[in-house]
Amino acid sequence: MAPVLEVSGLSTVFHTRTGTVRAVQDVSFSVEPGETMAVVGESGCGKTMMALSLMRLIPSPPGEITAGSVRVAGTDLLKLDEPTMRDMRGSQIAMIFQEPMTALNPLLTVGKQIAEMVTLHEKVSGRAAKERAVEMLHHVKIPEPRRRAGEYPHQMSGGMRQRAMIAMALACKPKVLIADEPTTALDVTIQAQVLDLIDDLRQELGTAVVLITHDLGVVAEVADRMIVMYAGRKVEEGTVAELFAHPRHPYLQGLLNSVPRVGQPKRLQEIAGTVPPLSNLPPGCAFAPRCPSAVAQCRDAIPPLDEKRPGHRAACWVT
Amino acid sequence: MSEFIYLARRYPLGLAGGVILLLFVLMAIFANIIAPLDPLTTNPRASLAAPGTTYMLGADMMGRDVLSRLIHGARISLAVALGATFIGSGLGMLLGLISGYVGGWFDLIVQRVAEIMQSLPLLVMALVITASLGPSLVNTIIAIAIPLIPNVARVIRANVLSLRELNYVEAAHAIGMSNTRIAALHVLPNTLAPLIVLATAQLGSTILTEASLSFLGLGVPEPYPSWGRMLSESAAEYMRTAPWLVIFPGVAISAVVFGANLFGDALRDYLDPRMGD
Amino acid sequence: MLLEVNDLRKYFPGRGGFFGKTPDPVHAIDGVSFAIQEGKTLGLVGESGCGKSTVGRSILRLIEPTAGTIRFEGTDITRMPSKEMRNLRKRMQIVFQDPYSSLNPRRRAGDIVAEPLLVHGVENRTERRAKTQALFERVGLRAAQMDLYPHQFSGGQRQRISIARALALGPKLIVADEPVSALDVSVQAQVINLMMDLQEQEKLSYLFISHNLAVVEHVSHQVAVMYLGRIVEYAATKRIFERPLHPYTQALMAAVPMPDPANRRRKQHLGGDVPSPVNRPKGCHFHPRCPLAQERCRVEDPMPREVEAGHQVACHLV
Known part of the structure; x- marks a missing residue:
């Protein structure tokens, strides 16, 4: 495919x-x-x-x-x-985030936010968009979707909010x-x-x-x-x-x-040390300072992504 | 010395603000030496004289030298502004700290009183206080400081309430630290940032409040000059005919407020270790 | 027993009552009993x-419990006045989850670790400095780092500072409230290993509070599973992981994603939401989500029973 x-x-x-x-x-x-x-x-x-x-x-x-x-x-x-x-x-292309509370508008009902997403991308009536919102909430297995569509994000639990955000993200397929x-x-x-x-x-x-x-x-x-x-x-x-x-x-x-x-x-x-700050990367392989098997070459040059096994590529000089 | 150069490089704006404030303070201290003329001597023939050789920044209606009055006026204006801000912020911080930290009935009373005070305009409060205390420099400072207290107290209290929830305060309890020590060591230093911002913002309004009080005859008594009074006396009447009477005190007030803001911002950053390196 | 907790309860006043109608209190902890032996870890x-978390804070009296008893080294400390309690605080300490809010950003790392020493009367500066230095080295930090501020450390290092502070007074018990949950995987292992090494060297006991079953299994000798303010199952770690008896424990274990793609299979997952202590279901609190719930579960509270030696379960069906 x-x-x-x-x-x-x-x-x-x-x-x-x-x-x-x-x-x-x-x-x-x-x-x-x-x-x-x-x-x-x-x-x-x-x-x-x-x-x-x-x-x-x-x-x-x-x-x-x-x-x-x-x-x-x-x-x-x-x-x-x-x-x-x-x-x-x-x-x-759509995205969902770790904290749905910051991605949802606290002042609009969940149903309205999903409906808005639909009308933004498709030529449908307001009523049809609302129906789609309820349908999507049902799709993400929120119980009583019609009632829930009228709720605000803060009235939902964390899990429900994440479902609502998924519903919104997937509303336009x-x-x-x-x-x-x-x-x-x-x-x-x-x-x-x-x-x-x-x-x-x-x-x-x-x-x-x-x-x-x-x-x-x-x-x-x-x-x-x-x-x-x-x-x-x-x-x-x-x-x-x-x-x-x-x-x-x-x-x-x-x-x-x-x-x-x-x-x-x-x-x-343990992996010794900590993740290096992106603003201050070591030359060569960025993992070299923490790596138990690092050799001199690792500190000098960035290793290429090589096919190590069929369909399996890794960027390492050593293994 | 090298530390000073380092800081000056890091905070050039703060340095500029500090220099501005310092210049004004020096001006106030050495007013007698710097001022070219006596600020109180009137001269009917020089009434409303435009800026020129004798009166560099012009003269007022009674023929007094504006420059000399500005230089001497710095004494009262700065004393009032710094004094009132300092006292008001200090007391407000103390109240806010206790209120937020101790809570209970003390907090309840402080908050209600603060709300009542805040519902009255700054000037009205100050008016009532000076009217009952009588006009003098100290009374003016007190009268302007008191209305500042509730603003500061409320901001600090809100800050303390959120700090109280932090784990490091809990950890301090867990090692058996006393409440006063926790307040002094962990809570107070972390309320400094909002306090500095608030205090520098209020500096300007204290100078103007003093002006209004003086204009109404309740501030520092005549004939001693203050910027605020110089401004408010002439603003309505002479804006068109003798604009120097309005412009120069206005510039002086703005410069002090500006300098204080720049300095305050730098101070806040300097006191925050996270802004280092 | 180092610590014995018996029928501990903490009710917070409810909110939203109108004119004389007192709102129902929130039952944050509702009759919790457990014990921790010297040098052992109980995973909660x-x-x-x-x-x-409320249990952890109540034990240290950072929150005043509503009812029940807490005995530490045989002494009842539930109502101990704060003056006497101060001395006991040397012997029980806490480490928090969030490596950012647990350290005062305006104080140097060395001062943070030295703070308990200062509070408990180590007046001599040099002595304090030497002790702090030793603590730094014990938790895997360098003495040179004592003069740095918290923001100059990584999350894992900050957690080490927290541990050093907790160790400063030589405690017997440390309440560790999700101590590795905010850390990166590679750093988690460092902190877990450090805590286990310290336990061995110092004969420390931990109350290890976590939502992460794999971590809890790794560090604990005994495990107590809580649901809505109650302990629903309590047993030795090996036993509870080999043979979980309460339906909630079973569901919890099924829900943990395992880093083992070879054994991937779609499991039956628990439905419903985690209920809030403000609005607790009647009967067994778990019954609305329980796949096995019966009529009896809806009306009658199950009491914790010992179903086999050292294995307590609060369920009608076990």
Whole structure:
């Protein structure tokens, strides 16, 4: 199947007083319809900036997308003028956030916000848009959708709000859904519900999902393929099954060994040190200062992304 | 010294503000030496003289030198502005701190009284107070300081309430630190930023309140000059015929307020360790 | 027993009452009992609003409990006057979740760690400095970092500062309220390992409060699962993870995403929302979400029962 989202050579920088921060450097990946691609990384790895770049929501200035292309069904979003891009948001590519409270307008009812989204992109009557809103709320399994449509965001629980935001994002059946840590702020039992919901909708609507998360458990449960980001760069890429079974980059190896797992009571392996600030990256491989297997070469030159096994690429000189 | 140069480089605007304030303070202190003429001597022949060689910034209706009056007026205006702001902010901070920290009936009473005071305009409050205390420099300062208290108290109280919830305050309780010590060590320093912003913003309005009080005969008694009175006496009558009577006191007031704001902003940043490095 | 908590309750006054109509109090903790042995960790698990943080704060008397007893080293401290309590505070400390709000941004890291020493009468400056330096090194920080401000540290390092502050007075018990939840995965492991090493060296006991089951299993000797202000299951860690008996514990375990794609399968997930303590269901609080609920569960409160040695469950059906 042809990929619906093709990101190629994407680079985003922030111009700050102290210099240029390279938030995203040369990131490429593609997602097919109905596929879930996980973007994994810790805070400060540039994954949220990457997501915002896909939506062209980088605050500019100080941010700037300096290179690359983001094609949705063949159209390069980075070449569009702003009005056309606004049309694309919601209808072709949509995004949900970690904290729905900040993404929903507190002064409008949830139903009205979804209806507005619909009328913005489709020529439908106000009444039809309202009906669609109720239908979408039903779709995301909110009980009593008609009554709930008349509620304000603060009247809903965190899980309900996240469902409402998903309903809004999917109201115009976008081809690509970007989910930035969609369950991080939720309780475990609610997280499970929301992940199930995203998965169901993906299958039903054939939406391509880009799932941005730091939680390897979430990745293992719902994603098909994944990329690992470190300090603004893609360092590893492949199917989830392959990467969990045969991680090649020492960073991913470290991550997998540092999470406690139920039923495996051994001492956790630490990754020494902390994530470097994007404004002050070491030369060579950014992970080298924390890497147990780093050699001289790692400190001098940035390793290329090589195919280490079929369909499994990693950027490491050593492994 | 190197520390000073470093700070001056980091906060050039703050430095400019500080220099402006310093100049005015020096002017007030050495008014006798600097002023070219006596600020109180009248000269009927020079009435409303335009700026020129003798009267560099012109003369007022009674033929008194505007420049000399400005220089001497700095004494009263700065004393009132700084004194009232300092006293008002200090007392307001103390009340706000206790009110937010202790809570209970004390808080309730302080808040209700503050609300009543805030519902009256600054000037009306000051009028009532000076009218009952009688006109003098100290009384003017007190009269202007008191109405400032509720504003400051409420801002600080709101700040304290949010600080109280922070984990480091809880941690201080957990190590057995006493309430007064927590207030002094953890709460007070973190309320400084809003306090400085508030105080510098109020500096200008205190000078103008003093002007209004003086105009109504309740401020610092005649014939001693203050900028506020110089401005308010002539604003209505001479704006067209002798604009220098209005412009120069106005410029002096603006310059002090401007300088105080620049300095206050820099001070706030300097006191915040997060703004370092 | 180092700490024994018996039938602890904390009710907060309700809001929104009109003219004489007193609103119902919020039952944040509703009869919680547990014990912690010296050198052991009790993991307290639950979702938001279940009252687990309130339990931690009540034990330290940062919140005054409404009813019940707290015995620390055999002494009843539930109503101890604050003067006497001050001395006891040396022996029980707390570490918070948020590495940002737990340190005063205007104080240097060294002063923050030295603060407990100062409060408890280590007057000599050099002595204090030396002790602080030792504490820094013990938690894996460098002495040179004592003069830095909190914002100059990363989240994990800030958590180490918090731990150093808690250790300063040589406590027996540390209440750790979600101590690693705000940290990156790679840093979580560092802090967990540090806490476990310290436990071994100092014979520390932890009340480890967390929503993360995998972390709790890793660090705890015993686990108590809370739901809406009550403990629904309480047992040794191994037992509860091998054979969870309460339907809520089972659901919680099923909901945790496992980093193991080879074993991926769609599980039956719990429906409904986490209820709020303001509006508690009658009978068993869990019954509206419970797949096994029966008539009896809707009307009758289940009491915690010992179903096997050292394994308590509050469920009619077990």
